[in-house]
Structures are given as structure tokens and as C-alpha cells.
Amino acid sequence: xxxxxxxxxxQHCIDDAMARARELCLRRxxxxxxxxxxxxxxxxxxxxxxxxxxxxxxxxxxxxxxxxPPTVYRALDFLLDNGLVHRIASLNAFxxxxxxxxxxQGHFLICRQCRNVIELDADIINSAISTAATQYGxxxxxxxxxxxxxxxxxxxxxxxx
Amino acid sequence: xxxxxxxxxxQHCIDDAMARARELCLRRxxxxxxxxxxxxxxxxxxxxxxxxxxxxxxxxxxxxxxxxPPTVYRALDFLLDNGLVHRIASLNAFxxxxxxxxxxQGHFLICRQCRNVIELDADIINSAISTAATQYGxxxxxxxxxxxxxxxxxxxxxxxx
DNA sequence: AATAAAATGTTATAATATTGCATTAGCGTG
DNA sequence: CACGCTAATGCAATATTATAACATTTTATT
Numbered sequence: 001x002x003x004x005x006x007x008x009x010x011q012h013c014i015d016d017a018m019a020r021a022r023e024l025c026l027r028r029x030x031x032x033x034x035x036x037x038x039x040x041x042x043x044x045x046x047x048x049x050x051x052x053x054x055x056x057x058x059x060x061x062x063x064x065x066x067x068x069p070p071t072v073y074r075a076l077d078f079l080l081d082n083g084l085v086h087r088i089a090s091l092n093a094f095x096x097x098x099x100x101x102x103x104x105q106g107h108f109l110i111c112r113q114c115r116n117v118i119e120l121d122a123d124i125i126n127s128a129i130s131t132a133a134t135q136y137g138x139x140x141x142x143x144x145x146x147x148x149x150x151x152x153x154x155x156x157x158x159x160x161x
Numbered sequence: 162x163x164x165x166x167x168x169x170x171x172q173h174c175i176d177d178a179m180a181r182a183r184e185l186c187l188r189r190x191x192x193x194x195x196x197x198x199x200x201x202x203x204x205x206x207x208x209x210x211x212x213x214x215x216x217x218x219x220x221x222x223x224x225x226x227x228x229x230p231p232t233v234y235r236a237l238d239f240l241l242d243n244g245l246v247h248r249i250a251s252l253n254a255f256x257x258x259x260x261x262x263x264x265x266q267g268h269f270l271i272c273r274q275c276r277n278v279i280e281l282d283a284d285i286i287n288s289a290i291s292t293a294a295t296q297y298g299x300x301x302x303x304x305x306x307x308x309x310x311x312x313x314x315x316x317x318x319x320x321x322x
Numbered sequence: 323a324a325t326a327a328a329a330t331g332t333t334a335t336a337a338t339a340t341t342g343c344a345t346t347a348g349c350g351t352g
Numbered sequence: 353c354a355c356g357c358t359a360a361t362g363c364a365a366t367a368t369t370a371t372a373a374c375a376t377t378t379t380a381t382t
Contacts, residue, residue, distance in 0.1 A: 028377085031348090031359080031360080033347095033360070033361085035360090036363075050341075051337085051338075052337095052338070053337070053338070058272075067361090067362085068361090068362065068364085069338085069339070069340085069361060070339085070340070070341085070362085070363080071172075071360095071361065071362070071363090073338095073339065073340075074360080074361075077188070078213055078360095080224070089250045090250035090305055091249035092337085092338060092339090092369095107290075107293065109294055109297065109299045109301075110365095111299075118297055118299060120293055120294075120297070122289070122293035124292060124293055125286070125288045125289045125290055125293055127289070127305065128283070128285045128286045128288075128289035128290075129268075129286055129289075131284055131285060132268065132281055132283035132286055133270055133308060133310065136270060136279050136281070136297075136312075136313065136317070137312065137313025138270045138272075138279060138308075138310055138311070138312050138313065139263055139308050139310050139311045139316060140308055140310040141273065141310040141311065142308070142309045142310070143306070143307075143308045143309075144180075144251050144299075144300065144305075144306070144307045144308065144309070145289055145290065145304070145305070145306050146250070146305045147294060147299075147302075147303070147304045147305065148302050148303045148304075148305070149294065149299055149300050149301040149302040150296025150299070150300045150302065151297075151298065151299050152297065152299065155298070155300060192328080192329080192379085194329070194330085194378095196329090196330075212368085212369075213368095213369070214368070214369070228330090228331085229331065229332060229333085230369085230370070230371085231330085231331080231332085231370085231371070231372085232329095232330060232331070232332095234369095234370065234371075235329080236330095237328075237331095253338095253369060253370090278361085295354075306338090
């Protein structure tokens, strides 16, 4: 279980993520209901952030029942609360969390080109932020780091042009 | 000219910001029109991020003419392009830029309590991000760092409770 | 004054998100 | 099992943020 992008067996990502979610909900005694499962599956369909209304459409396609926006948002809220997905503020979109077992905000590398997101949780970034913040007497609670750039795969591709 | 919050003469901030803007637009040969000036003044009214529609309302109050949303957004786009304001993605809101003379994305410390924003541009953060990103072959273009926490002033206040 | 470019006005609408209330499902207790 | 409680979902309406498309006005320049 890692941060992916770079060619990989994505079905494995999905299966893993769903299994982890099921297990985690069991352990926490919270309910992994159908809609929550559908939404999570949708988020994990790939490593690109997906918007709430896209999720809604996807579910409408699959299940010939169209959930209303609040239904999707509530499922997303549940998943966010349980650390199963992250929200990318700069994109108004959601990605699966690579490690829901411990709460963390995570840092996100967003490829401008393929739009894939790599999730990190780099101590070096957190401490840099804390250090800088401390100089202003500011105590960090939740850092939000969303970095747009170009991933290895895409640079390789454009190099070969 | 610095990052403020902590009690300070805010009129000075405003005057400075407006003067810098005027001068910078002159130098760049771009127009600092009335609506742009109004929007910038609104953003600088305090150190809290302000939403586009709030700006719209403020201007409606002052000038008994209500600009339409695109008018405000276009002014904001101009100000963003010229580095005179920053957009805080996680809040869908805008703050004045402390140093419009050179382009930079900036890092933001957002106080959960008073909602004031301190703008930094800390090399230590940028290099931490680059270092972490490089490990995944990711090349950073525009880092976006928005940190929620508690500022010095607010901690002092709550300590005295 | 004529013209072109830039800026603004105007209307409509898209995209994202939430509120409030009705209904249903799941679960524990008597 | 029936009851009642709580959590979850359904549903309608609406709030909030943002943009598209096109008309008009302003400005700078000739």
C-alpha cells in the first residue's frame, strides 16, 4: 500500500481500499452502508480527484437510481470523518486516502497533465511548516498542502516528444 | 510592510497596499480602474479572507450601485494576475498580497479563531515540499499551502481565560 | 471625430454545497 | 414480536461560488 501513480495494478488498489474500509468500519463500529461503499468505490475508480456531482452521475449510471446531492455529500462526509477519503480544496474534489488507519491531513502532489494525485505525509513538510509558523507565534492544527506540478510519468512522456 | 496580525495600525496597511497597487499598475502599464480599486480596498479592509459575494455587497453599500458577479470576478482576476491578491482555495476567498512586486504563491496561516491570515513565503517550506516531491519524481510548479491553526493573539486571549 | 482594444454591464446559467424536514432501516429492550 | 429510539437516507428547495456569452461603454490613439 503506497502512493501509486506510475503504472500499477489498479484493481489491486481498489480491492485493497474497499477491504480496508470494510475492516476499519467494523472495528470502529460504524456502518459501511451501500451508498458509502458506492461513493468510496467511485472515488477509488482511479487516482484522479473526483467531484461530488461526478460521483452522483456514476452512481446514477450503475444503479439506475439517482442519489440526491445531500446523499452523496453525506456519504462523503462520513468517509472524510473516517479518514477514508481526502478532499482536495483547490479542486473541490475527492481522492481515496492511502492510509485511513491513522488520522492525518496528508500532502498532495497533483499532476497538471494526467491529473493523478500522489498522497504523501512527509514529516519534513510538516516540520517546515511548523518551524515557519512558530516564528509568528502561530500554532499549526491542520496544514493543507496541495502541490500542482508534473509527475514522473508525464515528464517521461513529454521528454520523448 | 510585513505579515501583520498582532495589533497594528491597519489604516497604514490599507494605505500602503493601495499606494503599492497604484504604483505597480502604473509601472506595468495596466489600468487600476475604479472597480479594481474598490475590490482591492475591500480585500484590504482587514486581514481576513473575503468572498467575492461579500465584496459585491460591500461595494453595493458604498456606491449604491450593485456590480454583477462577473464584474467583481473580473476585477479579482486582474488583481490575482497582477499578484495584488491571493486566493485561499480552502476558503473560496481572497486576501491582499503583502508583496505584489514579485510573483509568488505564498503560504498562508489561517487562524481558526479570529480568521486572520498571515502570509509567508518561507523557503524552508518550499524546499521541504520540493525535497519530498522529488522522491516521487514529481516536479513542483505551484505549491499551495494553507495552514489552519491558532495565531499568537488568540492563544494569548484564550490563555487568560 | 473615427477606430480599435480593453473594460465593464447584463442576463443567464453552471457547478458546488447545504438546510430542513419526511421517511426508512437497523437495533436494543421490554 | 411490537415498540420505540437512533442513525441513515430520501427529497425538495435553496444557498454559495463561479463562468459563459454577448451588448455596451470607456479609453487610448490616430
